[in-house]
Amino acid sequence: MRSIGEMARDSGLSVSALRFYDRAGVLVPAWVDPVSGYRWYEPDQLEEARLLARLRRAGMPLADIRLVLAGWSSADTDLVRRLFQAHLRRLERGLADARGEFSTLRAVLDHRENPMTSLAATTARLSVPAPGLAAALDAVRFAASTDPDLPMLGAILFDIDGEELTVVATDRYRMAVARTAATGHDGPRVQALVPLPQADAMRALLQGEEPVRLAFDGDRVSLESGDRQTAGQCLAHDFPDYRRLVQLPAGRRCLVDVAAFREALRSGPVRASDVRTGDGGPCAVSVIRPADDGTVAVCTDGTDGQGVIGVNREFLLDALAAGARSELVLELGAPTAPLAIRRPDEAHTFSLLMPVRLED
Template identity: 45%
Template sequence: MRAIGEMARASGLTASALRFYDRAGVLVPAEVDPVTGYRRYADDQVRAARLVASLRRVGMPIAEIIAAVSALPDPTAVGVLIDRHLHRLEVGLADARRELARARTRLELEVPMTTVTLSAASFAATLSAVRFAVGSDPAILGGVLLETGENVLTMVATDRFRLAVASTIAAVEGPPVRVVLPPEALCGDVTRLTLTPGRVTIEGAEVTPIEGEFPDFRRLVREPEGPRVVVDVAGLRAAVEAQPLVWREHEGSTYPLVILNVDDGVRMASEEEWAADVGRHVAVNRDFLLQALDVGDSGQLVLELDGPIGPLAVHDLERDQFSLLMPVRH
């Protein structure tokens, strides 16, 4: 015979549960001391107690558990009771899924949505103007920020060393919204987007936004204190490519620099000139500058110079897009 504590350990039921099942007639002890009231269970009742524990964990009603314990000598009969309860659970789960789906739909309909409609060419050009600046550093959001305004869609990308911003005219219906999306989700002919802060639909396909706070790009966008110089894209690219390479090592990687003299217009400068007069020169990552020049196709760009420690802005006024390149300190 087993005391109630031993029975609890052997079956997985608590002592209080065993007392409850005794009162409910589910599992009656083999004997009860008439003086002390101590319950004792026969060894062959352990099997029944374990069955009770399993069936209660899946929510089988007490009446059916009593029937299952009574039918324990006939495993087939117990199996019928288990299958019946399992079917009831499956039906209940299907009902719960339908109800929760309806609740989710109602909630989504209550969230204000913003619809953006534009030409596929405009969307592709705007994305192309910023995609090169998407970062891979896990410390920042490696995606493209989409921000809506009054009849305008703005895209922004940054990898800490450069920032690209481009805007395009679009039909915008709904409140302003900001979402960050993975660049691969923006491929293809896109003409219609539906945006909420937590859900985005592109051409009918749902896309999950990237969670987190995108860097405050507007903090860097300000009127430069230095000159604005109109440059010929082809001529500047040729001058940059012809310039002898100056290498800089940073955070374990090596990259080439391009040094610009900002004293009178824009011209290439040597490392010696840079060293002799830091205040009249600005140095940026050569590859980043070439990528920024490749984005513009208008033939002319405006370089906005903010001195040797401010970012260099490469501005395409015709297409309302620009890149900011962080300067390299001497």
């Protein structure tokens, strides 16, 4: 007999997915311990579990999967082949429909104002405290993308508005925003997209306590610190309007001790996920839930019920480290809403993480 953990490891299905398929009557364990409720599977059920995993990755509806599993070991496989063909036809029709919709959307986009932020022809010269800019870059650097297909996200947005400089990074799955004071720019709002290598070179110069001189001139950015300077070109791409993306309904705010919470995440259980992140690989999911004492608990792998949120564990650990505080506030909304990680003493520096769907 295989335990549910062994079945999950060898089949590619998560433990929570196996429980879901048991409740749905699709893949029922051979025996359930009447005391502990622990599920056990016969060895020959592994083939069915692997088949089920492949069918779900291919997007086959659960009703059809039930019929495929029922007919898989039958001498007459005609029904299974017909179900395969029917699902492939659905996928092909869906792809054709999606292509048509995107073609229409491109035409609409061509005839209206670009909803993203235009970053062309920027000019600004300002003075920024070195510690403030260093802290801001450290707070957002982890959220930048490494996807070569989205070069505009492999950069940090510099948004200069009056006496404030906001820096922003996002890879679609997470976003980080930080703000610092700036002086010397009394013109209109200016934005520039600084590629990561140039941003890293700028960060390397921010070692002292004195203000540094930051300049944007067209597509060129430069930073002077004492007698040292780094300069490079900005990206001629658009960047998402982050101000719209951070307008979230208020959630439940929970104060966490960062060191203790990070250790709970590292040592706690995780669920495997089919979700692919920027590097194309699957992510390990931690399940968290607001606790009665106003903190956040890392749930055990067997936790079911309301109020839990799945989150990419690596992303959450990165966000906690970038928060640079011994205590941080986690703001949890609906299971489908972004998780916000905020500093208790600083409203304009925060991170957002997209949740990972827990239901199969």
